[in-house]
Amino acid sequence: MPDPTHSAEVPGTRVRDIRLARGLTQEQLAEHANLSLAVVKKIEQGGNGRLDTYHALARALDVRTSALFEPGAPHATTRADDDKVDLMPLRQAITPPMAATGRLLIDDAIEPEPDLSNLRSTAATLAASYYSDDYGRIAQFLPALVTSARLAVDHYSNSPHHTEALKLRSDVLQTAGRYLTQVRAYDLAHAALRDALLDAAAAGDQDRAGSAVYLQGWLLMRQGRLDEAERLAVATADDVEPRISRASKGELGVWGRLLVRASSAAARNNRPREARDMLRLAHTAGAALGGTVATYQYGWGRFDWTTVAFQAVENQVVADQPRRVLGLSARISATGTTATANTWNRHQLDVAQAHAMLRQADEATDVLAALKGEAPEWLRHQRMAADTFHEVLHRSKRRRLTSKQRDLAAFFGLQ
Secondary structure, three states: OOOOOOOHHHHHHHHHHHOOOOOOOOOOOOHHOOOOOHHHHHHHHOOOOHHHHHHHHHHHHHHHHHOOOOOOOOOOOOOOOOOOOOHHHHHHHHHEEOOOOOOOOOOOOOOOOOOHHHHHHHHHHHHHHHHHOHHHHHHHHHHHHHHHHHHHHHHOOOOOOOOOOOOOOHHHHHHHHHHHOOOHHHHHHHHHHHHHHHHHHHHHOOOHHHHHHHHHHHHHOOOOOOHHHHHHHHHHHHOOOOOOOHHOOHHHHHHHHHHHHHHHHHHHOHHHHHHHHHHHHHHHHHHHHHOOOOEEEOOEHHHHHHHHHHHHHHHHHHOOHHHHHHHHHHHHHOOOOOHHHHHHHHHHHOOOOOOHOOOOOHHHHHHHHHHHHOOHHHOOOOHHHHHHHHOOOOOOOOOOOOHHHHHHHHHOOOO
C-alpha cells in the first residue's frame, strides 16, 4: 500500500543515482532488497513507497535510509480532519488563537477556581482510556481537559500551585500528543508535545521533559525523520542518564525508554551497530530495576526488561530476519512477560510480519485475526497490520480466501 508521507521525486532520484554508482541494474537492486522489480521501477520513476520499502532499498545500497531523502525537506501528509475522528475541538484546545497582546482568545465566561486534584484524576482516567483503546472517549473528553489545564496554569500563575499546574498540563498534553500521533494527526501532535516539553522545562521536571522527548521521537519516526529521532533520543538520554546505584524507577524508566527509541530509529535508518549499542545500554536500565517495572502513564507507559526484548525483536523485523524474530519471540513467551496489552499486541504484529515474510500465510492470518478479536480499535490504526495482511494476500498460494482472510479483508477495507 502506498504511503503518501514522503516526497516522491527526491528518494526516487537518490535511489537511482546510488544504484548507478554501485553499478547495479534495477533487477539486481530488486533482488538484493527482496523487492519486486516493479516496486524498484515505481520508486525510481517518482512513485510513493512505504518507509520499510525505502529501508530495504537503503540496506541493499548500504546507505542510511535518511540518505534517500533531501535534508531538511518538509514532511507532507494527506489526511482529512474527519478521518476517523473529528479533531476540531482538539485543534481549538491545543492551538487556540492569540490576540496581539499575547492573551488567548477565550470565552469571557466566569470560571470557578480550578480543582487540581479533580483535574489530575480526570487526566489519569483519560490516560487509562488510551491504553484500553477507547479512542472515542479520548476524543470526547480530552479537548475540555486540555482547556481546563490551560486555564489552571493561568489561574495559578502567581501561586505556589503553579508548578503543579504546569506538570498537570504537561501530562495532559503528552496524552494528547500520543493519541494524535496514533491517529496520524502529526501537525497537531507536534504542537501538543512541544508545549508539553515547555511546561515540563518550566516546572523544572527533567523526567517529564524526557518523556515528552520520547513521544516526540515516535512522532519524528512516523514522519520518516530518522536522523532527528535518533539524535534527539540519544542527546536527551545523555542529559537524563541517572547514577544507577541510586536511581529511582522513574529515572531508570525514562532513560531506558529514550535508549529504546534511539535503537528503533537507528535500526530503521540502516544503522544496526548503533541500534545494538543503544539496546545494550537500555538493558542496563532494565537490569537495574531488578525485576520490577517503571511506569509513567502519560508518556512512555512502562519499562522493564521485556521492553528491551521486544525492541530487539522489532529490530530483527527491520533487518529482514524473520526466523530470528520467531526464535526471540518464542524465548520471550517461554520466559513469561507482564507486558501491557498494547505492548504485547505491537509485538504480535512483528510476529505476524515475520510469518508473512516467510510465506506462512495461515500463521500470519491467525495472529492478525486474534488481534482483531482482542483489540479491533487499536488494530484499525496500525498501518503495519494492513500492510502485513496485504503482503499475506500477495504471497498466498491460495486461489480463494479463507473465512478469516475474508473477514480481515473487510476489516482493512481491501475488498
